[in-house]
Amino acid sequence: MNLHEYQAKQLLRDQGIPTPRGVVLDNAGQAEMAATHLGGDAWVVKAQIHAGGRGKAGGVRVVRSVDDLIHAVSTLLGSCLVTYQNAPDGQMVTRLLVEETLDIAREIYLSLTVDRESERIVLVASGSGGMEIEEIARTDPDKILREVCDPVWGLQDYQCRNVAFGLGLEGAQIGAFTRLAKGIYQIFMRNDLSLVEINPLVVTSAGELVALDCKISVDDNALYRQKELAVLRDPTQEDAKEVAAREADLNYIALNGNIGCMVNGAGLAMATMDLIKLHGGQPANFLDVGGGATAETVAKAFKIILSDANVKAILVNIFGGIMRCDIIAEGIITAVKEVGVKVPVIVRLEGTNVELGQKMLAESGVGVISADDLTDAAKRAVAAVA
Template identity: 55%
Template sequence: MNIHEYQAKELLAKWGVPIPKGIAAFSVEEAVEASKQLPGPLYVVKAQIHAGGRGKGKFKELPATAKGGVRLAKSEEVGLAAAEMLGNTLVTIQTGEHGKQVNRLYITDGVDIAKEFYLAFLVDRATGRVACVASTEGGMDIETVAHDTPEKIRTFTIDPATGWGAHHGRSVAAALGLSGDLAKQAQDTAAKLYAAFIGTDASQIEINPLAVTDDGKLMVLDAKVGFDPNALGRHPDLVELRDLTEEDPAEVEASKYDLAFIKLDGNIGCLVNGAGLAMATMDIIKLNGAFPANFLDVGGGADKEKVTNAFKLILADPAVEGILVNIFGGIMRCDIIAEGIIAAAKEVNLGVPLVVRLEGTNVELGKEILANSGLPIVSADDLGDAARKIVAEVKKAA
């Protein structure tokens, strides 16, 4: 789960991380009022969407010459900048061509920057540890730095058994090329960021830039924070920060039924149990010349209701021209799934080809139930057979 920049900064401030003062605004009037509460005379008006590259982004509704989603503004310019951003669609390198509508702003005080750095804490799945990534090239896309000057990125991991130590802080300061008081500030800030990472069960805390101001202070000027969704049960306060308008409506709907769902750009809907099997199913559809319309994992304990809701999600996509169900029944019995498929097909008034491949517990009973359903369900013997059949059925129906 991701949160907005202003939420991330408010959260990190509670852990003692140095954050410049800022105020969230949901209207032009609130933005103007926020600027009056800040020292000024220069402010930063920042569009709040779950995507990077806001400063270089463009608004669909504004001329191509218009400024992006992060703007410097004097007091009399804050209202104009807010009016141009709120309610309009910002397109960045991370949003795709559709962009995201800006519904929130963050007004911060202007900061005189002497130097910018990059600092992040991430989950390193290869080592099973938290990784700290530091670079002297702050303010830039870290992907560009990694491609052009990878030697300017330093990465080290923290042993979960011992946690953060003074030597880690010294490594951060050295990676950023800092000494003296700034090195001490870097060590302190990094330690607090790590504490926040562990304390909130975060999956990512990215600071870009971490800046040195003209008066020698180290400040977090931008923060991107995401959390492990599996740990949110321990953090009801963090769940309250979720902004559903930033998420795909279908994925939000899927989460209500504990379905793992991601919409894709193809025409063949997939209903599978198990993430690995779902990935293999999408691959074999592509291998047979078609494209999956979604990733959908119903999990190991799906019942009729869950399968019905899964069908509804798939069919809500007008691009879907056929559905492939691929179920391996271990904990999940094939006869129960077959009954769920039939009930779902009847309830949603299925109007596209449906191919079902069942394997595992009670598979023969499951196939018999499907065969006697009276519905035009095509049964497949294995995954390869299922993929070939759904592609052929979709072409036949076209």
């Protein structure tokens, strides 16, 4: 679960980490009030959406008069902001963060994330922060500094100093960076986070470190014990199909293709999407219905897949281990009849009672196409949408 920038910055402030002063708006009538509250003669208007690349997409604007502030707020609120991370549909802007401007001397990238390979939390930093950090990581990885946190001792002072030296910080900035980095680590652990990204962490002309932006992601599996964070979820920023899948206890991620996928098992789902891509198709989603899929579960999955207007065919790839293939076939037949599926449905079954399951599908009269194996299923699905 992602937090909005203004929500993430509140966690930073609660930890004593400096951020710019700001005001959250949800209607244009609050713009003048924000200018009066913040003072000064220039402000930054930032669209609050769950996607990166806002600056390049026009979602972050510096304004230098109250009239320009009112105009920026009026045009951004209610608009659909499309960035490289949320294309092609974009996300609706329902809130804005208006902040004071700072005199910036330099920008730094700083994050804490989980490294799956080392199974550790890792502090990542670079002296080249800002909008081009992804390009820097790709073209000049030596500029990326890393410190692996011990699971018992956590992030240590010497590690923070190592990074501070590597970033070229000096004097009091080294101690300030150490306090800031360790504060972020405490936020990470206390709130069961999967990512804290400050991009950029700026050094002001006065030599102070300030978190100019912040992205925070919470581990969904820990939301049951992070109830104060769970209520901050903004469903308007999530795909409606993903929200419906979560309510149905299905693991679903929307993609931009036209072949719907229904699979039991995350690994099998990934393999299914790989085969579709290999044979020239584009998967419309990742959907894991789980090992104990029932007719009801399958029906819900069909409805969610078909709510995507781009879906022109559905590939069902089920391994009958926990559940027998004949039971799964019965569920597919029932679901197709109940939902009224109008697009080709290609089914590949494997496992216990697979012959009986295939026979039931062939005699069902619902027009389901039975595939011999996964490669055959992928080829048939791609041909169906060609």
